[in-house]
Amino acid sequence: MTDATDYLPIVDCDVHPAPRSAAELLDYLPDRYQGKVGDMLRSWFRMNRGTGVLTGFGALATGMRRDAMPKTGPGGSDPSLMEEQLLVQAGVTCAILIPLTVTGMANPEHEAALCAATNAWLADNWLGKYNGHGRYRGSIMVCPDVPEAALEEIERWSKHGGFVQVMVPPTVRGSYGLPQYFPIFEAAVRHGLPVATHINRTPGIAMLSPVGFTSYYFEFHPQYTLYYYPHVASLVMSGVMARLPDLRFVLVEGGVSWLAPFMWRLDHYWRQFGSEVPWLDRPPSEYVRNQVLVTTQPLERPNRTRRLHEYLNWMGSERMVMFSTDYPHWDYDHPEATLRRFPEEVRTRFAYQNAAELYGLAGLSSSSARPLRPAVAG
Amino acid sequence: MAVRACRIEELPPGSRKIVPGGRFGIGVFNSGGALYALANRCPHDGAPVCLGPITGTTESERSYDAKWVKDGQILRCPWHGWEFELATGKSVASPPKNIRTYPVRVENGWVIVDD
Numbered sequence: 001m002t003d004a005t006d007y008l009p010i011v012d013c014d015v016h017p018a019p020r021s022a023a024e025l026l027d028y029l030p031d032r033y034q035g036k037v038g039d040m041l042r043s044w045f046r047m048n049r050g051t052g053v054l055t056g057f058g059a060l061a062t063g064m065r066r067d068a069m070p071k072t073g074p075g076g077s078d079p080s081l082m083e084e085q086l087l088v089q090a091g092v093t094c095a096i097l098i099p100l101t102v103t104g105m106a107n108p109e110h111e112a113a114l115c116a117a118t119n120a121w122l123a124d125n126w127l128g129k130y131n132g133h134g135r136y137r138g139s140i141m142v143c144p145d146v147p148e149a150a151l152e153e154i155e156r157w158s159k160h161g162g163f164v165q166v167m168v169p170p171t172v173r174g175s176y177g178l179p180q181y182f183p184i185f186e187a188a189v190r191h192g193l194p195v196a197t198h199i200n201r202t203p204g205i206a207m208l209s210p211v212g213f214t215s216y217y218f219e220f221h222p223q224y225t226l227y228y229y230p231h232v233a234s235l236v237m238s239g240v241m242a243r244l245p246d247l248r249f250v251l252v253e254g255g256v257s258w259l260a261p262f263m264w265r266l267d268h269y270w271r272q273f274g275s276e277v278p279w280l281d282r283p284p285s286e287y288v289r290n291q292v293l294v295t296t297q298p299l300e301r302p303n304r305t306r307r308l309h310e311y312l313n314w315m316g317s318e319r320m321v322m323f324s325t326d327y328p329h330w331d332y333d334h335p336e337a338t339l340r341r342f343p344e345e346v347r348t349r350f351a352y353q354n355a356a357e358l359y360g361l362a363g364l365s366s367s368s369a370r371p372l373r374p375a376v377a378g
Numbered sequence: 379m380a381v382r383a384c385r386i387e388e389l390p391p392g393s394r395k396i397v398p399g400g401r402f403g404i405g406v407f408n409s410g411g412a413l414y415a416l417a418n419r420c421p422h423d424g425a426p427v428c429l430g431p432i433t434g435t436t437e438s439e440r441s442y443d444a445k446w447v448k449d450g451q452i453l454r455c456p457w458h459g460w461e462f463e464l465a466t467g468k469s470v471a472s473p474p475k476n477i478r479t480y481p482v483r484v485e486n487g488w489v490i491v492d493d
Contacts, residue, residue, distance in 0.1 A: 066456035067429050332457055337423035 008348065009364040010335055011355035013295045014198070014252050014324035015086065015095040017126045020073035025101055028120040033113040041110060068328035075328040079130035086327050087135060090335050093352065094361055095327075097126055097138045098167060098252065103200050111169075112149035115141040119157055127162035137359060139167035139196060144181050151187055158191035164359040165194045165250065170227035171201055177231075177238030185235075189244045194293075194358055196250035197231065199224045221331070225254040229262060232292060236266065239279040241287040248358060250293045256321055257300050257311035263288050264314075289316050293358065295324035296350065297333040299341060309343045318346050322355040383482075383489040389413070392450075396428055399493045404480060406489060407432070407464055409450050414464045415491045416453070417478040421469070425457035427477060435461050435470050453477075 019025040022042065029038050064075035068085060076082065086092050099122055102114045122138045130136070140157045142150035157163045166188045174180065188195045214220040228251045235241050235249060266284035274280065280287075302308055312321070321342075325333050335351075342350050356364050381399040383406045389395060394407045402419035405428025420427035434449035452470065453462045461470035467477035481492045 066431065067426060330458060334423045334425070334457075 008339070009093040009352040009356075010091060010323060010339070011352040011359070011361065011364070012086065012090075012092040012095045012325050012327065012335075013250070013322045013355050014297060014326050015082075015092075015097050016076045016100050016326070016328065017079075017082065017097050017122070018074045018076040018099070019101065019121060019125075020077045025114075025117055025121050028117040028124070029113060030116050030120070033116065037110060037113050041113060063330060064328050065330055065332050068332075079126070082327070083133075086325070087133070090325065090327070092135075092325070092335065093364060094135050094137065094355075096164065096355070096359065097122065097136055098196070098198050099139070099141065100198075100200060102141055102143070102169065108143055108145040112143040112146040115143050115153060116149070119153055119163075123157065123160060123162065127160070131162070136162070137164040137361070138162050139165050140193070141167050142184065144168050144172050144176075144184050147180065147183060150184050154184070154187045154191060154193070158193060163193075164361075165196045167196050167198065169200045170197045170231060175230045175234035177234030177236075177240050182240060185240055185244055185247055189246050192246075192360075194248035194250055196252055197228070198252040199227060199254075225251075225258045228254050229258075232259075232262070232288065233266070236280070236284045236287045237277050239277065241291050242279055242281065245291075248291055248293060250295065250322075250358075252295045252324065253297060253326060254294060255298055255300050256294050256296055256315075256317065257308060259288065259292070259294065259320075260311045260315045289320065293320050293322055293354065295322050296338065297324040297326045298331050299333055299338055301341075305341050308341065312343065312346070318349055319354055321346070321350045322358070323351050379493055381491045381493050383415075383491050386484050386487055386489055389489055392432075394428065394432075395489075396426075397491070399491060400478070400480070402426075403428070404491055404493060405429075406482060406491060407453075409464055412465070413482045413484070413489065415480040415482040416462075416464070416467050417480070419477070420455045420457065420460060421475040421477060422455065422458060422460050425455050427453065427455045427460075427462070430454045430456040432464065 026038065026042060029041070068075045068081065070078035070081050086095060099118050101118045102111055118141045126136050127138050140153055140163045142153050144150055154166055166184070168184065185195055209223060209226055214223070241247060263285035266288070270280070270284050300308055323335070323339065325335065339347060339351055352364055355361065381397060381404065383397045384395050389406065389408045391408050391411050394405055396403055396405050396418055400417050402417050405416050405418050407414045409432065416428060418426050418428040431454050432450055433452050433454055434446050435452045436444040437447050438444045451464050453464050454460070462468065462477050463470065467479040469475050483490050
């Protein structure tokens with residue numbers, strides 16, 4: 001970056017802050033969850049070495065960039081290191097924070113408790129103490145299988161100003177078009193918030209494909225989108241997208257090109273099966289194009305980058321794609337290595353404009369290097 | 379141009395030093411007594427590759443039969459884990475993407491890299 005006019009703002013739509021310890025997170029467990037649930041969570045976290053993440057096989061350096069490990073605490077727990085590596089070295093202007101403290105627990109009540117603790121912890125730390133620069137925004141974690149708790153979290157944090165989306169796990173007890181999940185999408189839309197989903201199972205026994213468990217981390221990693229296809233199809237076919245035209249659904253960490261052939265299939269069979277879903281008043285791909293967004297990491301790397309551009313063109317993806325790094329994970333997409341792979345005519349859209357419009361981020365422009373206004377007044 | 383990296387006593391076997399030199403800095407390694415110097419930039423995405431672990435790699439003739447080989451001879455990139463032979467800078471995977479290497483020698487007790 002040589003001068004202000006060369007400056008390309010970057011909104012990073014997938015960054016993972018972490019608590020320094022289980023104790024730091026569980027300090028934020030609301031009173032109503034203390035006692036038995038709190039005790040169970042504390043012992044569960046102890047069994048799983050601190051942050052409650054069940055590590056399985058093979059992820060490099062327990063899933064982190066080796067140079068992103070602070071002296072103490074897990075990767076992503078040191079605000080100075082994140083500022084240095086993400087905001088300075090990588091040149092990210094604004095980061096959307098997605099904590100991965102809630103990792104697909106067996107018990108929905110426990111998962112809901114962890115969501116509540118995480119949201120309070122995020123508000124206090126990364127959207128509070130560590131957000132003097134105003135460049136971080138957060139996600140309201142909810143457990144959709146405890147609907148009352150999920151709605152309560154949305155109500156509690158939607159007015160905070162620092163939370164810009166609702167985050168739901170892809171691993172729930174049904175696909176998201178089912179009636180039991182509708183109130184959550186409706187509440188998010190009512191509060192002007194997109195709904196995002198992000199893989200939250202670490203590899204190993206927790207990764208269940210339609211035909212069973214994967215044997216290797218390398219086998220698991222390219223298949224994240226197995227969890228996203230069903231929710232996209234369900235939200236379209238059940239008419240949730242049609243009923244909530246302002247709903248935006250963000251698929252994080254699935255890459256981009258997989259949606260293109262899926263959209264062809266959806267449209268192709270709509271002509272045969274359309275009478276099964278008469279509440280769709282337009283081809284399914286249009287709901288996807290208008291209401292689904294994807295974050296770029298891990299960006300597909302065909303031998304010829306032009307082939308990726310062809311997929312993006314076929315999707316009509318100009319408004320669908322948002323850049324992400326996945327900092328501090330090992331499969332981090334460095335902005336310098338990644339942004340140049342996008343077609344030039346959509347590069348600013350992907351780098352920041354789509355995210356700025358989706359998340360209501362003001363003050364970003366290619367002619368200014370001003371920091372953003374603070375997330376919360378005063 | 380010769381870069382004076384450090385005194386040889388400061389680089390015992392199993393250690394490394396990152397020194398200024400070339401375009402991206404140079405990592406100087408002592409692996410089992412042999413000295414190597416590699417550019418501190420991964421050919422994949424530009425990571426500071428010389429910060430990664432020194433390890434080995436695997437070889438196999440058939441499924442479920444992997445042998446651990448070349449222990450202490452492989453540099454793994456700290457970001458995405460690409461593996462490179464310390465001695466040659468060549469990537470383990472093909473098609474090869476290699477790290478630039480530099481000649482390194484000891485002269486009057488100094489480790490010298492010719493960049």
